[in-house]
Structure formats: structure tokens, C-alpha cells
């Protein structure tokens with residue numbers, strides 16, 4: 001019979017498996033058992049939601065059996081089974097869920113270990129086996145099929161006989177070869193230990209016949225060996241255990257296995273809610289965002305169980321967007337399984353659970369911030385941007401939840417500070433919380449206006465994420481202190497007397513500024529002198545609601561295309577800088593040159609503010625004319 005070929009990607013994975021690049025070959029058993037448990041779950045779920053299926057939960061089980069002489073190891077389940085098509089589609093191609101990176105060619109041992117931690121699925125059986133048979137009968141069908149393969153050269157699917165629905169996977173275990181030992185996978189005690197290690201919490205009994213020594217009937221003091229079916233796993237899902245009974249290792253193992261992360265989680269949250277709807281939760285905050293976290297493909301959600309039965313793998317309603325990085329499990333015995341997966345959305349019980357989960361995550365983060373600053377900062381580097389989006393989104397509906405969890409880099413030590421910390425160390429008489437916006441914290445720190453505010457003895461928050469300033473706007477203020485952009489034209493660091501002086505001076509040169517403004521057209525709203533710049537010649541500030549930083553962010557948004565929102569830009573010239581004297585002279589002698597100077601100064605101010613020059617060619621020409 002002609003062999004069918006595996007899909008290309010599957011072939012590569014298969015190749016890696018056959019050549020056993022993983023150090024932990026034993027994980028194959030975990031993979032087969034977890035597939036078996038999923039298959040049983042699916043059938044059980046069907047029986048609860050479809051009146052036509054009658055089934056007793058007690059009959060559901062997984063069996064392991066061994067034939068040492070023939071070197072056979074079998075894993076059998078009485079779950080949902082697979083049709084002929086499913087055998088081909090599921091086992092002939094790599095599973096859609098496998099997030100597998102094929103860059104790895106197996107040469108680099110370290111990387112290999114990392115991959116070894118991912119769920120590699122069914123194919124991992126080829127690490128220990130040179131011939132695999134999958135005999136399966138789908139629920140509701142009276143036909144059975146057998147899928148068989150001995151590796152990369154392909155597979156066959158033929159009709160077969162099988163009683164009852166479910167799947168039997170039989171591995172022919174490879175012969176030992178020098179250093180490479182496989183016979184351990186035919187040793188029942190070793191297998192039992194592996195089940196305990198990896199699959200203890202699976203919800204269905206994993207049974208195996210074990211030899212037992214029992215007293216011989218009627219013969220005192222004599223023993224005989226009998227085979228007895230033993231259940232190897234405790235079946236208590238880890239989230240149903242008391243936190244005090246769980247070890248760090250168990251949590252990490254569960255996390256790795258379920259969420260395919262090769263790094264241990266940053267934080268584990270294990271808790272139970274009582275009340276109207278009781279619920280066990282086991283949540284994890286990852287160390288790093290998954291590779292697709294900041295893309296549209298990312299789906300948030302927790303696995304939702306009802307009394308240990310999986311209802312849905314990604315219940316999005318259980319997590320607000322700003323905590324979408326959290327992974328984990330929620331299990332409530334009060335939820336009815338019969339509600340369809342669609343109507344879950346409207347379920348009030350679910351909303352109650354979600355509220356509890358949100359509160360719990362918030363409190364855990366707050367306590368992490370208080371008790372383990374280093375870890376919190378690590379967390380914030382990975383996911384802080386999500387919290388800031390949370391402040392901004394939904395018209396600020398969640399700002400009170402989040403305002404004490406967000407941090408910004410401060411000019412004081414170039415370290416993260418919370419708003420509370422900032423306010424607590426404001427200098428006497430300081431009324432506002434100052435911030436500067438730049439491409440990076442360092443760039444924001446370099447702004448002339450930042451320097452001026454720092455000089456006045458105040459700390460400046462250095463904002464560099466697009467969302468930052470929008471989040472602050474939505475917050476409006478903190479502890480009755482208002483947020484002030486150091487590039488806002490109303491920034492006020494002068495004494496009343498100085499202000500009066502400056503006003504008079506600006507009045508005096510009104511016409512000169514008008515000339516300059518004319519040369520610059522719509523790019524600027526107004527030109528004037530400032531006294532806040534120390535040694536810097538010029539800067540840009542803005543008047544009104546939209547800041548220059550916001551303008552920059554908004555420019556990038558496609559929906560902003562036709563009618564871009566613009567800042568009202570003010571070109572400020574340092575009144576005590578020699579350039580202002582030069583301008584005054586030109587105003588009296590050479591208006592054309594004054595216009596050129598205005599253009600050059602405006603371009604410089606843009607550069608200083610971290611923006612590009614509108615017309616670089618003209619700018620370069622003007623500068624050259626001036627130098628030569």
C-alpha cells in the first residue's frame with residue numbers, strides 16, 4: 001500500500017524527534033497522556049451538553065500497558081476518538097497549536113533544551129519509538145482505522161477493528177544503542193514515576209497493571225504475586241489543592257506544560273473565592289510577553305473549568321485588557337456546564353468571577369510593588385505599557401484601578417517612580433507634576449525645557465512610550481496635582497516681576513515676531529521671547545490641548561490622515577542669547593535675512609525637540625549660506 005507523505009513542516013519536526021535532539025525524551029509520555037485526557041474531556045463535555053449522549057464519568061479512563069518481550073508500550077483512552085480524516089489531518093500535519101520555531105537545526109544544545117519544554121505533541125513519541133500505530137474509533141461511528149508510521153518516509157491509514165470509541169496508541173520502543181537507552185520506557189516502575197512527575201493532576205484515572213505481592217489465601221506466612229490494576233495519578237488538579245500543599249516546582253511544571261513557556265513565571269497567584277460564585281484560580285504572570293503579545297493575533301483569556309471539566313480554553317471575559325498578559329485557570333463548580341460556550345458571555349456569574357479576578361490581580365501587583373520592587377520593575381518593563389493603555393482606554397474608566405500601578409522614569413535618578421512617590425517628594429511650593437516627552441527617557445531629559453525645570457529644583461517624569469502622555473491626560477492629575485508638560489507654553493518658572501518684564505519686551509518686538517511668523521507660515525502659531533532657557537537658543541512649546549508629543553503620535557495613526565490634529569506651536573527664543581540681539585539687528589536692517597533666520601531657528605527647535613525638519617534641503621542650504 002502506497003505511503004502518504006507528511007507535510008513539510010511536520011517532516012522537519014519528525015526528523016528532529018527521530019534523531020532525538022531533546023535531552024528529556026521522557027516527555028513523550030506526558031504528551032500522549034495529555035492528548036488522551038483531552039480526548040476523554042471532549043467526550044465527557046459532549047455527554048453533559050448533548051442529551052443524546054449517555055455516559056458515566058466513572059467509566060472514563062486512560063490505560064497504560066507494556067509488553068516487554070515485544071518491546072511494546074500502549075496508551076489507550078476511551079475518549080472521543082478520531083475519524084479516518086481526523087487521523088490524517090491531525091497526525092499527518094503538525095498541530096495548529098504547536099508554536100514551533102524551525103530555525104533550530106538541532107546543533108545548538110542550549111536552544112534544543114528550550115524547545116524541549118514546549119508542547120511538541122504526538123510526534124515526540126518518535127523520540128523513543130521506531131514504529132507507531134494509532135488505532136482509533138470516533139464517537140458515534142462504527143468504523144475504526146489504524147494509522148501507522150515508522151518515520152519520515154510517510155504513513156498509512158487502513159480500516160481496522162476496535163470495540164468502543166477511543167484511541168490506542170502503540171509504540172514499538174527503540175532498541176538500546178550505546179549511550180542511548182530506551183528500555184526504561186518498558187519498565188513499569190519507571191513509567192509510574194513519570195506519570196506522577198508529569199501527569200499527576202490529569203482528571204481521569206491513568207491505570208496500569210502492577211505486580212503486587214499478597215498473602216496467599218489459606219496459607220499463613222506465604223505470599224503470591226498477582227496483577228492488580230492501579231491508578232497512578234492523584235487526579236487532583238493543581239489549582240484545586242491548597243496553596244500550602246503545592247511546591248514551586250509543581251507550579252512551574254504545570255505552567256510550562258500548559259502555557260509552553262520555557263521560562264518560569266514571574267509570579268504565581270493561587271487563590272480561592274467563596275461567596276455567590278465560588279471559584280479556584282491559579283494565575284501566572286509571565287516573565288516576558290509571548291512573541292505575539294503586542295500583535296493582533298494575541299488572544300487573551302483564562303482556561304475556564306467547571307468542577308475540573310474544561311469548558312473553554314480561552315475565556316476572554318475573565319480578564320480585562322489591561323491584565324491580558326495573565327495566564328491561568330479558573331474553576332468554578334457553580335457554573336452550569338449546560339450553558340453553551342456562546343451564551344457564557346452574558347453570564348452574570350462569569351462577570352462576578354471576572355471582577356474577583358481583576359481585584360485579585362490588582363492587589364497582588366500592588367503588593368509586589370510594595371514588597372519586591374526589583375521584581376515589580378521587571379514586570380513593569382514587560383507589561384507596563386499595557387497598564388498605561390488601560391488607564392487611557394474606555395475613557396479612563398479604569399484609571400482608579402491602575403493609577404498606583406503605573407510608573408515613569410524620573411529625571412532624579414533615572415529610575416522608575418510611581419506617581420505617589422513623585423508627589424511625596426515634591427519640593428515645597430511645587431504645585432504641578434512635571435513631565436517631558438521624548439523618543440527615549442534620555443532624549444526627554446535632554447530637552448532644554450527639562451533642564452530648566454530641573455534647575456528650578458523639581459523632578460521631571462521622562463515619558464517615552466506613545467501612550468504615556470495620553471494616559472496622563474486621561475488621569476487629569478494625581479492627588480490634586482495637575483500634570484504639566486515642560487513643553488507647554490504656559491509653563492511658568494518666573495517670578496511675577498520677571499513675567500512683567502518679559503511681557504513688555506515681547507510687546508515691544510511684536511512686529512518683528514510677526515515678520516518671523518509670516519516667514520514660517522502655518523507651521524507656528526506664534527513667535528516670542530522666553531526667559532526659561534538658560535544657554536539654549538530656541539525651543540518649541542505648544543498652546544492648548546494638543547502637545548507636540550501628542551501631535552507626533554497622532555500623525556502616525558492612519559485614521560488621522562485627512563484632517564490631522566495639530567498642536568499650536570510656539571517658537572520661543574531665548575531673550576538673553578546672542579541670537580536674539582542678532583534678530584533685533586536684522587529686523588532693523590534686513591527683513592529678508594530675518595525670514596531666513598526664522599526658518600533656521602525653527603528647524604533647529606524641531607531638531608532639539610526630537611522632530612524632523614520639514615524641508616531638510618532648504619535648511620541645509622540656508623545654513624551653508626550663513627556659514628559661508
Ligand code: ADP
Nearest residue numbers: 035036039081082090095097098121122123167
Ligand atoms: P496538540 O495536542 O498540541 O494539538 P498533537 O500533535 O499532540 O498536538 O496532536 C494533534 C491532534 O491529534 C490533537 O489536537 C487531537 O485533535 C488529535 N489527537 C491526538 N491524540 C489523540 C487521542 N488520543 N484521541 C483523540 N484525538 C487525538
